[in-house]
Amino acid sequence: MSDRSEKLARFRQLHAGDGTFVMPNPWDAGSARLLSHLGFEALATTSAGFAFSKGKRDSFAGLSRDELLANAAEIVQATDLPVSADLEDGFGAAPETCAETIRRAAGVGLVGGSIEDATGDPADPIFDAGLATERVAAAAEAARAEGFVLTARAENFLWGRPDLGDTIRRLQSFAEAGADVLYAPGLPDLDSIAAVVGAVDRPVNVVMGLSGKPLTVADLAGVGVKRISVGGSFARAALGALMRAAREVRDAGTFGYAAEAMPDAEVAALMSQVVSPNRS
Template sequence: MDVQTAKYNRFKALHYKSKAFVIPNPWDAGSTRLLSSMGFEALATTSAGYAFSVGKRDSFAGLSRDELLANAAAIVAATHLPVSADLEDGFGPEPETCAETIKLASQTGLVGGSIEDATGDADHPIYEISAAVERITAAAEAAKGLPFLLTARAENHLWNRNDLKDTIRRLQAFSEAGADVLYAPGLPDIEAISTVCREVDKPVNVVMGLTGASYSVAELSAAGVSRISVGGSFARAALGALKRAAEEVLGDGTFFYAKDAMPDSVVSQLMSQDKENERN
C-alpha cells in the first residue's frame, strides 16, 4: 500500500469513531509543522488563512486554483498526517471544472477536499440545487478509484439564507450524489447542528472559531458531529497576537509580549532540518 492510500484509510476511519475529531487548519508549512507536533490526527488547508498570509482577501476573485493547490502541496510535504483541502467552489461553475480540480488535488498528495455550492456572486450567492448536485456528482465521479474523501458544503447560512430545511435537502442530495462527508458552515446553534446530523446519512463536519455560539468537542460529539474544523480562525488568532504585540511596542514602548512567544529553540526543532547542498 502506498503512503497516500494509507493516509486516506486513516483519514476515512477517523470519521467513524465514537467521538468527533478536530481537524485544525494550518495556512503554511510552518504552521503545519507546529500543529503536526501537537497530537492532531489530520489537518486541513484554509483558503482564508492562506489568503491572509499573502496579503489577500479570502475571495473567489483573489485566489487561483494553482496557488491554493501549491499551498496545499507545501502543507502535505510538511507533515506525516493526512491532509484535506478547502477547494472552494471547485474553481469554476462547470461540473467538469470541479472534476478536474479533484484530480489535480489528489495529485498533490491530498487525501480529501471540499466543494461548496456558493457562486461568488453576491446577487446570486448559491447555486440552484440542480446545478449544485451536478457539480458534486462530477466531483464524486472524479474521486472514484482515488484515495480521496469528498466533502460537500452547503453554504446557505454564510450568505444569510437561513433556511435549514433547504440546507438539509441540499446535504441529502449531495450525499446521494456521492459525497463522503457533509458540511454546512454557519449553522446557528447546537439544535440545528443536531438536526442536520440526524437528517443525513454521512459524517458531518462543523466549524468552530467563527461567529456565533461556541460548543465543546464533547457537546458536538453528543450532537452527532464527526469532524470539527476551525477554518481561518487559527490564522486570525496568530494575527491577533501579532497586532497585540505591535500595539504594546507602539503604545507602551515595552516588549513584554516576548514572554508569551514560542522560544526560538522550540521553533527550530519543529522546522525542517534539511540543508542546502550549495551556498552562494
C-alpha cells in the same frame, strides 16, 4: 513521510470509527509542523488563512487554483498526517471543472477536500440546487477514481440565506450524489447542528471559531458530529497576537509580548532541518 495511500486509509478510518475528531487548519508548512506535533490526527488547509498570508482577502477572486494547490502541496510535504483541502467552489461552475480540481488535488498528495455550492456572486450567491448536485456528482466520480474523501458544503448560512430546510435538502442531495462528508458552515446553534446530523446518513463536519454561541468538542460530540475544523480562526488568532505585540511596541514602547512568544529552540526543534540545494 507516509505515502498517500496510507494517509488515505487513516483518514477514512477516522470518519468510520467511533467518536469525534478535531481537524485544525494550518495555513502554511510552518503552522502545519506545529499542529502536527500536538497529537491531532489530520489537518485541513484554509483558503482564508492562506489568503491572509498573501496579503489578500478571503474571496473567490483572491486565490487561483494553482496558488491554492501549491500551498496545499507544501502543507502535505510538511506533515505525516492526512491533509484535506478547502477547494472553494471547485474553481469553476462547470461540473467537469470541479472534477478536474479533485484530480489535481489528489495529484499533490491531498487525501480529501471540499467543494462548496457558493457562486462568489453577491447578487446570486448560491448555485441552483440541481447544478450544485451535478457538481458534487462529478467531483464524487473523480474522488472515487482517485481515492479521495469528498466533502460537500452547503453555504446558505454564510450568504444570508438561513434556511435550514433547504440546507438539509441540499446536503441530502449531495450525499445521494456521492459525497463522503457533509458540511454546512455557519449553523447558528446546537439544535440546528443536531437537526443536520439527524437528517443525513454521512459524517458531518462542523466549523468552530466563527461568531455565535460558544460550543465545546463535548457538546458537538454529544449530538453526533464526526469532524470539527476551525477554518481561518487559528490564522486570525495568530494575526491578533501579531497586532497586539505591534501595538504594544508602538504605543507603550515595551516588549512584554516576548514573554509569551514560543522560544526559538522550541520552534527550531519542530521545523525541518533540510537545507535547500539552492541555499548559498
